[in-house]
Amino acid sequence: MITVSDVTDPNRCVHCDSPVSGHEWHPAVGQSDDDGRFTVYVFCDEGCLHDWKRTTDNDRDDR
Numbered sequence: 001m002i003t004v005s006d007v008t009d010p011n012r013c014v015h016c017d018s019p020v021s022g023h024e025w026h027p028a029v030g031q032s033d034d035d036g037r038f039t040v041y042v043f044c045d046e047g048c049l050h051d052w053k054r055t056t057d058n059d060r061d062d063r
């Protein structure tokens with residue numbers, strides 16, 4: 001379980017770049033990149049989370 005408090009800079013939505021308040025709960029996803037570093041992505045709402053997930057899934061399926 002990932003919380004916004006784990007994020008270094010939780011002030012921007014990864015998907016639409018809207019300001020995100022650190023005082024409220026927001027959807028967040030953690031992923032390891034190719035270097036093995038763990039990055040947490042924060043979203044302003046679940047709509048952005050779903051759109052971002054769909055985009056990354058499409059990238060992965062593009063072969």
Ligand SMILES: [Zn+2]
Pocket residue numbers: 013014015016017018043044045048
């Ligand atoms: Zn957003």
